[in-house]
Each structure stands twice: as C-alpha cells, then as structure tokens.
Amino acid sequence: MNFTKMHGLGNDFIVVEGESKLPANAAELAEQLCNRFFGIGADGLVYILPSEKADFRMRIMNSDGSEAEQCGNAIRCVSKYVYDNGLTDKENITIETLGAGVQQVQLKVVDGKVESVRVDMGQPILNGLQVPTTVDANPVINHSIEVDGREFHFTAVSMGNPHCVIYVDDAVNFDLNTWGPKLEVHPLFPRKINVEFVTVRSRDFTDMRVWERGAGPTLACGTGACATVVSSVLNGFTDRTATVSLKGGDLLIEWNEADNHVYMTGPASEVYRGTL
Known part of the structure; x- marks a missing residue:
C-alpha cells in the first residue's frame, strides 16, 4: 500500500x-x-x-x-x-x-x-437533537453541563459532525487532557462529541484548543474552528468573519449571512x- x-x-x-x-x-x-x-x-x-x-x-x-x-x-x-x-x-x-x-x-x-x-x-446544524445532543432546543446556547462536580456551559453545533463549544478564560493553557475525554463521553452527547475550549480575544480573533472525538488532543480541527465561529456569533462574541488560532496555526472562518454557509480557508x- x-x-x-x-x-x-x-x-x-x-x-x-x-x-x-x-x-x-x-x-x-x-x-x-x-x-x-x-x-x-x-x-x-x-x-x-x-x-x-x-x-x-x-x-x-x-x-x-x-x-x-x-x-x-x-x-x-x-x-x-x-x-x-x-x-x-x-x-x-x-x-x-x-x-x-x-x-x-x-x-x-x-x-x-x-x-x-x-x-x-x-450550513451549520443548530437543533440540539440533530447535532446530536439530548437537549431539545434550537439552538442550544450556553447550556449547563456538569462533569466531576465542575460546571461548564456549552453551545452545540454540527458541521456534519458534532461539536460543543465551551468558553474559558485561557484556552491556550486549559487542562485539555483532564476535561476533554470526560466531556466527549458525557450522557448529553449520544454519539460522543468534539470539544472546543475557546477564548475570545476580539470581534475577529479567538484562541481555540480541541479534544477530538476518536482522536484526542490534536493541533487543529477545521470543523471545530467553524463551530467556534458559529457559536461565537450566536453568543454575540464575534463578527461573522474571524480568525481561529489553533495550536498548529490559524484558520480564517466566515459564516456567510446570505447563504448561511460556513467557509473555511x-x-x-x-x-x-x-x-x-
């Protein structure tokens, strides 16, 4: 081969x-x-x-x-x-x-x-049951989730695969290996989940670190970057075009208002x- x-x-x-x-x-x-x-x-x-x-x-x-x-x-x-x-x-x-x-x-x-x-x-999928999550809401924004006594809040987005986006004070130094695997298999996510930990730096720039379903921590996740911008727009944190800075480099993401499609470069x- x-x-x-x-x-x-x-x-x-x-x-x-x-x-x-x-x-x-x-x-x-x-x-x-x-x-x-x-x-x-x-x-x-x-x-x-x-x-x-x-x-x-x-x-x-x-x-x-x-x-x-x-x-x-x-x-x-x-x-x-x-x-x-x-x-x-x-x-x-x-x-x-x-x-x-x-x-x-x-x-x-x-x-x-x-x-x-x-x-x-x-187009991003925002209906909670279709992402899928067990949360019957459309969209699922800032929803509470508890793991080992710690509460997080997530926004759910599917880009053809499921993501939960969680905002933290310092994504770059966040303890990804502790919380990523626990959130991946949480009962709220019937097909497991990709987890993005995000810190918004400005209206057009975010830091993001990812725990990928089935792969663990990776240096970058394109669908996760897309989910991050969609989530950040829904939460009022960024504009529709933003740079997502990952451990391996930057991606430019645009959630186009005219056709509702997400573009990744x-x-x-x-x-x-x-x-x-």
Missing part, C-alpha cells in the same frame, strides 16, 4: 489513494498505522475514493478505528493531493463526505501546487511518501 503523510496545521493524516472502496479492515488499519510508536503515526487514516456524486469521495478513520463523518483539515489535504498529483486539473472541485454531503472546494494554486484551500463547509502540506 502506497501512502502519503499530510497535515493541515499539524492535524496529520495518512492519505491513501487508488482503492475502489473502503477496505473491510480500514478500522483495524487505522488503529495500527496511526499509532505514533508502533506505526506511521497520525490523527487519522484518509481514503480518497471514486464518487458518483462528486469529483472525489473522502472517508476518514480516526486513530481509534472509529469513522469521522467530516474533517476540515482532511478535506484540505485531500484537495491538495488530488491537484498536486494530477488527478484533476480543475481549481474548483467537489468532494463527497460521509456526514456533510458534497462540498465545494476552491484551490489557490501557486507555481503548479496548491498553496491554500477554501472549503464551503455547508487554510493551508495543507505534504510531509513524505512511503510504501507499506
């Missing part, structure tokens, strides 16, 4: 192209290959597959073997891969995802290589190639 190691702001993936469908042992492979001590090491295993609805199809296996419905950093990596490797010569492409349907992608090409990617991430990088 040939693979390419790629990352979007440090959120790293093993990218595989050439399969006709998702292998039956994809979950087992993800656990083995994503192991950072006994495998290649990555947050996820990503397959680029044929699609009947779009130019390409993307399937993402988390490092724990579970499947992710969508991933903003992975879709940028896939977009760069297909163009840089000559699978398409179009600078506007479509990619089919499991949880968010077909997404429109614009490529910024410099000297024949993709430098940055702008993705139409679609950021880089993707190839690290190396190998054969198993």
Whole structure:
C-alpha cells in the first residue's frame, strides 16, 4: 500500500489513494498505522475514493478505528493531493463526505501546487437533537453541563459532525487532557462529541484548543474552528468573519449571512511518501 503523510496545521493524516472502496479492515488499519510508536503515526487514516456524486469521495478513520463523518483539515489535504498529483486539473472541485454531503472546494494554486484551500463547509446544524445532543432546543446556547462536580456551559453545533463549544478564560493553557475525554463521553452527547475550549480575544480573533472525538488532543480541527465561529456569533462574541488560532496555526472562518454557509480557508502540506 502506497501512502502519503499530510497535515493541515499539524492535524496529520495518512492519505491513501487508488482503492475502489473502503477496505473491510480500514478500522483495524487505522488503529495500527496511526499509532505514533508502533506505526506511521497520525490523527487519522484518509481514503480518497471514486464518487458518483462528486469529483472525489473522502472517508476518514480516526486513530481509534472509529469513522469521522467530516474533517476540515482532511478535506484540505485531500484537495491538495488530488491537484498536486494530477488527478484533476480543475481549481474548483467537489468532494463527497460521509456526514456533510458534497462540498465545494476552491484551490489557490501557486507555481503548479496548491498553496491554500477554501472549503464551503455547508450550513451549520443548530437543533440540539440533530447535532446530536439530548437537549431539545434550537439552538442550544450556553447550556449547563456538569462533569466531576465542575460546571461548564456549552453551545452545540454540527458541521456534519458534532461539536460543543465551551468558553474559558485561557484556552491556550486549559487542562485539555483532564476535561476533554470526560466531556466527549458525557450522557448529553449520544454519539460522543468534539470539544472546543475557546477564548475570545476580539470581534475577529479567538484562541481555540480541541479534544477530538476518536482522536484526542490534536493541533487543529477545521470543523471545530467553524463551530467556534458559529457559536461565537450566536453568543454575540464575534463578527461573522474571524480568525481561529489553533495550536498548529490559524484558520480564517466566515459564516456567510446570505447563504448561511460556513467557509473555511487554510493551508495543507505534504510531509513524505512511503510504501507499506
């Protein structure tokens, strides 16, 4: 199996192209290959597959073997891969995802290589039961949640995958490893949850750290950045266009008022190639 190691702001993936469908042992492979001590090491295993609805199809296996419905950093990596490797010569492409349907992608090409990617991430889902949470409200804003005697307040957003956004005084130094895994599996979230801890710095800038469902702490989360801006607008903290600063770098997010779609712009990088 040939693979390419790629990352979007440090959120790293093993990218595989050439399969006709998702292998039956994809979950087992993800656990083995994503192991950072006994495998290649990555947050996820990503397959680029044929699609009947779009130019390409993307399937993402988390490092724990579970499947992710969508991933903003992975879709940028896939977009760069297909163009840089000559699978398409179009600078506007479509990619089919499991949880968010077909997404429109614009490529910024410099000297024949993709430098940055702008993705139409679609409309956010704000109905609590559809995110899903067990909270029957639309939207779910500043809702109380208690873990081990500590109370937090979250806003729920789905970008094709579920997120809860929690505002804290210092996201950069927040104790992610203590509270992230406990919130991920809280009974309020029937399919588990991605957790974003956020500090708003200005109307157009936030710090964010993420605990990803099925992967744990990662350097960046594209859908989480989108959920952060949507949540921050709903709470009156930011404007509709804002930079989200993650541990691995910054993403520009716009929640467009005209079409209600969220647009994410950021880089993707190839690290190396190998054969198993």
